[in-house]
Amino acid sequence: MDRVRTILTVVAISTLTTCGALLIVGTNPVDVFSAFFKGTFSSWRHFAHVINVWIPLVICSCGLLFTFSLGLWNIGVEGQIMLGAVGTAWVMRHLADMTNPTVTLGIAFLMACLLGAIWATLSGILKIKSNVHEIFSGLGLNFVAQALVLWLIFGPWKRPGVASMSGTRPFPAAVWFPVPEGWRFSPIALVAALLVMGITAWIFISTRWGLLIRAVGNNSRAAEVHGISINGNFLLAMAVAGFLAGMTGYYQAVFVYHRLIPAISSNYGYLSLLVVMLAQYRWTPVPFIALLFAMLHVGSIQLPLTLNLDSSLGGVIQGILVLTTLGVVHFRRNS
Amino acid sequence: MDMSWGLFLGMIIASAAPLVVAGIGETLTERAGVINLSLDGTILLGAMVGFATSYATNSTFAGVLAAGASGTLVAAILGLLCLKWSAPQVAVGFVLTLLCRDLAYFLGNPFARIRGPQLTTISVPFLSDIDFLGTALFNHNILTYLSIVLIPLAWMHLYLTRSGLILRAAGENPEACRARGYMVMRIRFVYLILGGFLAGVAGAMFSLGIKPGWGRPQGAEGMGWIVLALVIFGGWNPVRVSAGAYVFASLQAMSNIVQNIWIGIPAQLLQVAPFPLMILTLVLINTSEKSYQPQSLTRFLALLKARPPAALGKDFSES
Numbered sequence: 275m276d277r278v279r280t281i282l283t284v285v286a287i288s289t290l291t292t293c294g295a296l297l298i299v300g301t302n303p304v305d306v307f308s309a310f311f312k313g314t315f316s317s318w319r320h321f322a323h324v325i326n327v328w329i330p331l332v333i334c335s336c337g338l339l340f341t342f343s344l345g346l347w348n349i350g351v352e353g354q355i356m357l358g359a360v361g362t363a364w365v366m367r368h369l370a371d372m373t374n375p376t377v378t379l380g381i382a383f384l385m386a387c388l389l390g391a392i393w394a395t396l397s398g399i400l401k402i403k404s405n406v407h408e409i410f411s412g413l414g415l416n417f418v419a420q421a422l423v424l425w426l427i428f429g430p431w432k433r434p435g436v437a438s439m440s441g442t443r444p445f446p447a448a449v450w451f452p453v454p455e456g457w458r459f460s461p462i463a464l465v466a467a468l469l470v471m472g473i474t475a476w477i478f479i480s481t482r483w484g485l486l487i488r489a490v491g492n493n494s495r496a497a498e499v500h501g502i503s504i505n506g507n508f509l510l511a512m513a514v515a516g517f518l519a520g521m522t523g524y525y526q527a528v529f530v531y532h533r534l535i536p537a538i539s540s541n542y543g544y545l546s547l548l549v550v551m552l553a554q555y556r557w558t559p560v561p562f563i564a565l566l567f568a569m570l571h572v573g574s575i576q577l578p579l580t581l582n583l584d585s586s587l588g589g590v591i592q593g594i595l596v597l598t599t600l601g602v603v604h605f606r607r608n609s
Numbered sequence: 610m611d612m613s614w615g616l617f618l619g620m621i622i623a624s625a626a627p628l629v630v631a632g633i634g635e636t637l638t639e640r641a642g643v644i645n646l647s648l649d650g651t652i653l654l655g656a657m658v659g660f661a662t663s664y665a666t667n668s669t670f671a672g673v674l675a676a677g678a679s680g681t682l683v684a685a686i687l688g689l690l691c692l693k694w695s696a697p698q699v700a701v702g703f704v705l706t707l708l709c710r711d712l713a714y715f716l717g718n719p720f721a722r723i724r725g726p727q728l729t730t731i732s733v734p735f736l737s738d739i740d741f742l743g744t745a746l747f748n749h750n751i752l753t754y755l756s757i758v759l760i761p762l763a764w765m766h767l768y769l770t771r772s773g774l775i776l777r778a779a780g781e782n783p784e785a786c787r788a789r790g791y792m793v794m795r796i797r798f799v800y801l802i803l804g805g806f807l808a809g810v811a812g813a814m815f816s817l818g819i820k821p822g823w824g825r826p827q828g829a830e831g832m833g834w835i836v837l838a839l840v841i842f843g844g845w846n847p848v849r850v851s852a853g854a855y856v857f858a859s860l861q862a863m864s865n866i867v868q869n870i871w872i873g874i875p876a877q878l879l880q881v882a883p884f885p886l887m888i889l890t891l892v893l894i895n896t897s898e899k900s901y902q903p904q905s906l907t908r909f910l911a912l913l914k915a916r917p918p919a920a921l922g923k924d925f926s927e928s
Contacts, residue, residue, distance in 0.1 A: 299716060347699055406891040409646075409699060410841065413834060414884035421881040544707060551700060584825065586714035593708025597686075600704065604696035 280602055287598045292591050301581060309580050310573035320572070322458040326530065327542075327568035329459060329467040330522045334546035335553075335560050336474040337518030340511040342555045343478075344491045350397045350412025352543030353419030354390040354516045358523025360423060361389035363534040366445045366527075367431065375448045382449075383524055390520020391513045393419065398512035402505040408512075416543075424536055431534065441535035451529055463529055470518065475557050487511060519543065545571070545592070552596045554603070567592055615744035617862065623749055624819050625851075625858035626756040627652070627811035627829075631836045632843070632850040633763045634807030638684075640767065640845055641800035642780035642793075642920040643692070646702025648808050649833025650709025651683045655812020657717035660823045663813075664725040672726070673752065673813045680809020681802050683709055688798045695924045706833065713827075720823045728752060728817045752814050763847035776800060780918035783925045793925055808833070838887035844915025857883055890915055 293303040314324050334351060341348040365382035373381075393415060400406040428437040451460045478484040487507055526538050549567055553559040574588030631652060638645050645651075655676035663672030683705055690696040728750035737747040767773040778786040779796040787793050812829065820828035835857060843850030864879040894915055 295712070295715070299719070349703070400888065400892065404892040405894075406888060410838075410891055411888055414838070414888045417831075417834070417881045417884045548704065548707065551704070582718075584715045584718040586711035586825075589707065589711030590715050593704055593711060596704045597690075597701070597708060600696050600701055601690050601694070604690060604694040608694045 276606075280599075280606070283602050284595065284598045287602070288591070288594045291594050291598070295590060299583070301583060305581060306577075306583070306587070309577060310569065313573035313576045314569045318456065319458065322456075324565070324568045324572045325464060326459040327571050328564055329463050329529075330525045330540075330542050331546055331549060331564040331568055332467045332561055333470050333518050333525065334522040334542055335549045335564055336470050336557070337515035338546055338550045339474060339478070339555065339557050339560065340487065341515045342491075342550055343487045344508060344511050346401075346508060346511060347407075347409050348394065348397070348412060348512065348515050349409050349544075349547065350394060350415045351515060351519045351546060352539050352541070353412070353416035354393045354519035355523040355526065355539040355543050356416075356419040356423050357393040358386035358390040358520030359527040359534055359538040360419075360426065360523075361385035361520065362524045362527040363426075363431070363442060363445075366449060370446045370449055378449050379451070379528065382528065383521070386524035386527075387517045387520040390518070390523060391516040394512040394516025394519065395509060398509045402508055420536075423534065423538060427534060427536060439536055441531065441533045441538075444533045445528075449528070450532055453529075460529055463525060470521075471557075471561055478557050548592055548596050552599055554599070613744060615741045618741075618745035619748055621855060621858045621862050622745065622757070623753050624861065625854040626749075626753040627814035627819070628832065628836055628839065628854035628857065629756045629851045630752070630759060630814065631808045631811035631833070632839050632854055633759055633847045634804035634811075635836055635840045636843070636845055636847050636850050637763065637767070637776070637800045638804030639840060639921055640780045640918055641776050641797045642783060642918055642923065642925070643688075643797050643801045644698050644702065644922045645684060645687060645801060645804055645808075646699055646837070647683055647687060647705035647709060647833075648836055649831065650706035650713070651680045651805060651808040652812040652815070652829055652833045652836075653827060654683065654709040654713040655680050655809035656816035656820075656827055656829050657713040657720070657812070657823055658809070659813025660725055660816035661717060661720045663817060664720055664723070667726060669726050669728050669817050672817060673810055676809040676813035677806040678809065680805040680807070680812070682805075683809075684801045684805025687805075688801050691924075692794055692798055692801070695926065697924075698922050710830075714825050717823050717825075722822070722824050725822060726817070727821050728814075750818055752810070752818065756814075760847060760851045767847060777918070780920055783920050787925075797925075808836075811836075835883055838883045841887050841915070841917075842883060842890050844890070845917060846915075853883070 296303045296306055312320075314320055334355065338348055338351060362382045362385065365378060365385045369378045369381060397408045397411040397415060400411040401408050427439075427442055431442045433440075433443050451462070453460050478488070486502065490502060490504055490507055522542060523538065526540065526542075527534060530540075531538065545567060546564075549560060549563050552563050570588035570591055574585040577583040577585050577587055631648060635645060635648060658679040659672040659676030661672075662675035663669045666672070687698070687701050687705060690701045691698045730748060730750055731754075733747035737743045739747070765773075767777065775786065775791055776796060778789075779791070779793050783793045786796075811832075815829040815832070816823055816827065836854075839850050839853040839857065843853045860879045860882055894917065
């Protein structure tokens with residue numbers, strides 16, 4: 275009952291503020307909401323685009339559930355996605371011509387997950403060895419990862435002829451994942467995302483580790499008394515989050531862009547942080563919130579053309595939702 | 610290279626100015642024990658509000674004030690949620706940074722890619738005619754001059770005044786501060802607001818000064834994160850934070866020149882240099898007691914030594 279009241283309050287406040295922002299720029303909120311609806315539900319193509327955003331969001335958010343459960347702020351997830359994409363592109367560059375496509379795709383997948391996990395573990399090691407807060411190491415590593423991506427695109431991996439912001443040379447057509455006619459996403463990837471979601475839920479519901487990390491997150495002192503290694507669990511949770519972020523990067527590189535581009539992460543790492551925060555760090559609402567965020571994301575793309583608004587409106591609504599939730603939850607805890 | 614060194618130095622001072630202003634604001638905020646992670650978004654929002662207001666009123670003064678007000682508002686939201694209702698500072702700051710960024714792009718859309726007013730350069734009479742220093746130091750807009758004045762002012766306030774002592778106490782040992790009868794919450798709120806105001810002004814320094822105009826991207830993106838890194842790198846000391854800002858601005862200015870001479874160094878590496886340094890500083894904070902580094906390295910690392918305010922980011926309830 276309490277939760278329902280929280281949700282209703284959040285929705286009411288968010289709707290009012292959003293409408294306020296729209297009226298400031300002189301737009302009728304009804305037009306905007308119908309544009310969102312048209313941009314996401316009016317055709318299979320549009321909805322397929324939503325799914326294409328939902329898949330990486332869900333995969334990445336699942337990883338963050340583990341770190342958040344331990345109270346870790348894995349803000350470095352953005353860089354972990356980039357490293358996943360870099361690993362993918364590296365394998366594609368060096369192996370695509372040598373082995374058959376299935377093997378290449380498989381090795382690229384492992385490489386992406388491995389690099390993502392290593393990048394995340396780096397933050398974890400800095401935390402447990404040197405007590406560096408994971409926010410600052412993560413942020414720092416994000417910028418290093420972004421520099422690495424740019425350097426690769428403009429340096430060693432530049433297109434023959436001229437380097438440009440449009441990214442590296444596309445991967446060979448043989449390693450493009452087959453997509454059914456008229457679809458924008460691969461059903462195999464959708465199944466994979468659902469599988470990740472299912473395994474995550476299973477870990478939290480019925481494995482010892484799932485219960486354990488939540489216990490540690492709630493009370494690290496008590497866990498220590500009971501002889502549970504907190505540091506080991508920090509590293510493991512970071513590695514799992516990095517693994518899934520690497521998978522997200524793989525999806526972006528193999529399924530969406532077929533090459534490495536400067537904005538390969540599409541900010542999905544930061545967006546996933548918002549998804550999990552809005553879910554109040556529980557796994558059950560994640561797929562639904564990810565769907566809402568994907569709809570806001572895709573629905574915004576047409577706004578500059580149809581209503582002459584900036585496409586950042588989707589981000590504004592997402593931000594207002596999360597900020598209001600934080601406000602309402604902590605206001606009620608404090609009164 | 611056919612370029613006056615005075616002009617080059619002047620360029621560095623001008624482009625470091627917003628980082629200095631925002632950096633000093635954040636230093637004061639963090640010294641009081643609050644971390645305002647929303648800086649990157651606040652600066653961008655300030656840039657938009659500053660430009661849009663200047664355009665609408667044709668007054669850069671109004672623009673700068675409005676930019677400061679927008680930063681104040683963002684800081685006040687953080688203060689309400691985190692200081693009053695005890696929400697986690699990092700979470701709220703992070704959401705605010707993304708929200709302000711998108712809000713700036715959204716509300717600023719009508720003002721994108723148009724010409725507008727800019728801060729005028731004021732040449733100090735006589736002084737600006739001095740051969741080298743004149744072009745470097747006395748040919749700036751008013752806010753750049755203020756940024757230079759702000760450095761000793763902030764330092765003096767922090768270390769030489771009574772209120773500076775109380776401010777540091779609020780960030781080091783809020784319980785003792787409270788026991789002495791000071792309103793920790795109010796002190797923190799004041800410096801949070803001040804830091805937000807300065808971050809907003811820093812935004813206007815971009816859109817009305819070194820990166821004139823509004824657009825997506827504006828060019829100030831990422832600067833807030835740099836400032837957060839510089840505050841750590843500078844060990845929460847306004848003078849060192851500002852020094853860091855000048856070093857960063859020099860690196861950026863050089864990266865443009867170096868690229869022409871020496872193609873081997875990619876510009877991206879110089880752009881992100883503050884971040885590994887920030888991580889290194891943080892590592893040193895916690896390993897400085899252990900002395901297993903070789904001698905010469907230790908001496909260099911001693912320069913980076915720092916200690917964060919003990920109660921930084923921690924919730925404090927006055928009951």
